[in-house]
Amino acid sequence: MNWKSLARLAYGSRYAKVPSSQRVYVRPGERWAREAQWQWLIRRAPVLTLDEYAARTELGAIEEFLSCMMCGESRQQPLFEPAGGNGWRYRVVRCPACGFLYRNPNVRPERLGDLYAAGYSGFLTGAYAANRQRRYELVMRGFSPVFDEGKERRLLDFGCGVGLFLELAERRGFDAYGVDLSADSVAEAGRRLHRARAFFGAPEDVPEIAAGGFDVITLWSVLAHLPRPLEDFARFRRLLAPGGLLLILTVNAGSLLLKACGPGWNGFTKNHLMFYDSRTVRTLLRRTGFAGVAFAPHYGDSVEAGTTRLRPELAARLRRTVERGDGGNMMRVLAFADDEAIGRWGASLDVHRLLPPGGLA
Numbered sequence: 564m565n566w567k568s569l570a571r572l573a574y575g576s577r578y579a580k581v582p583s584s585q586r587v588y589v590r591p592g593e594r595w596a597r598e599a600q601w602q603w604l605i606r607r608a609p610v611l612t613l614d615e616y617a618a619r620t621e622l623g624a625i626e627e628f629l630s631c632m633m634c635g636e637s638r639q640q641p642l643f644e645p646a647g648g649n650g651w652r653y654r655v656v657r658c659p660a661c662g663f664l665y666r667n668p669n670v671r672p673e674r675l676g677d678l679y680a681a682g683y684s685g686f687l688t689g690a691y692a693a694n695r696q697r698r699y700e701l702v703m704r705g706f707s708p709v710f711d712e713g714k715e716r717r718l719l720d721f722g723c724g725v726g727l728f729l730e731l732a733e734r735r736g737f738d739a740y741g742v743d744l745s746a747d748s749v750a751e752a753g754r755r756l757h758r759a760r761a762f763f764g765a766p767e768d769v770p771e772i773a774a775g776g777f778d779v780i781t782l783w784s785v786l787a788h789l790p791r792p793l794e795d796f797a798r799f800r801r802l803l804a805p806g807g808l809l810l811i812l813t814v815n816a817g818s819l820l821l822k823a824c825g826p827g828w829n830g831f832t833k834n835h836l837m838f839y840d841s842r843t844v845r846t847l848l849r850r851t852g853f854a855g856v857a858f859a860p861h862y863g864d865s866v867e868a869g870t871t872r873l874r875p876e877l878a879a880r881l882r883r884t885v886e887r888g889d890g891g892n893m894m895r896v897l898a899f900a901d902d903e904a905i906g907r908w909g910a911s912l913d914v915h916r917l918l919p920p921g922g923l924a
């Protein structure tokens with residue numbers, strides 16, 4: 564019998580009104596069962612040398628084999644083979660040393676453009692745009708008051724797409740810039756925005772952006788797409804002014820939903836390359852010179868926005884499970900460039916230090 568029929572037997576329709584991504588967080592006993600299922604999966608998965616793994620794994624024309632980028636470990640634990648519409652399929656491995664999940668083989672950075680050959684025009688429409696903007700508002704609210712007021716603050720949205728976030732940023736008074744590798748999207752952003760400006764290319768190609776001095780850099784659903792995260796984050800760190808902040812929204816590879824859904828998890832989408840949890844994202848930030856980090860739990864957009872109303876005892880259980888677990892299915896991360904950033908913005912947040920005060924000697 565599969566989980567779905569088992570769940571129907573055990574829980575009936577009692578949780579049918581809870582959004583499907585949040586159901587695993589509210590059904591009694593499920594957290595325990597899924598954690599046990601995950602531990603069993605990891606214990607059972609073989610640990611292979613990179614050579615052994617490469618010998619038995621097909622390599623596509625635009626692909627390359629990787630070692631773990633977070634810790635350098637070359638051994639591989641094959642875990643999943645997500646697949647979806649239009650015939651895409653890839654392999655996800657786990658690093659047996661640090662637990663990082665990543666696509667292996669991965670896409671060679673110079674061939675990344677092949678993934679985005681089709682345009683973004685489908686993403687411009689009303690409901691999609693409104694949902695995205697609601698999502699951005701909820702993330703900023705999770706770190707309030709840090710992003711409440713943008714006056715006199717210079718902001719860079721990396722991977723700005725058609726400018727949905729830049730639109731909110733300019734409304735809040737930020738001096739906002741965006742970059743994106745899709746020329747069509749940047750052109751659309753240009754039509755949409757008033758004061759904010761979007762540019763085509765990489766940050767170093769655009770003089771206004773290469774000059775740096777940003778108070779805020781935002782990465783909205785971009786992190787999982789980066790094939791060379793350490794290089795990119797070192798660059799973000801350099802582009803930040805003293806006291807600067809990096810805001811990240813990404814899928815959470817530590818989530819209970821991944822443990823429940825395995826290869827069918829909604830974070831395994833066609834163009835995602837690497838999957839972070841609260842531990843591996845800390846490694847990435849520490850290695851690229853960020854001084855501290857804070858997290859805001861994710862209870863589900865519709866629940867937080869109030870369009871899904873849960874009975875009080877269910878809402879309380881959702882909160883508890885998300886907070887005791889790894890923070891929900893999406894990860895909201897605020898990284899602090901230096902001590903000054905922690906001093907200025909960290910007071911109302913639970914900041915974990917990544918570097919000792921004063922930075923590295």
Ligand SMILES: [Zn+2]
Nearest residue numbers: 631634658661
């Ligand atoms: Zn590792």
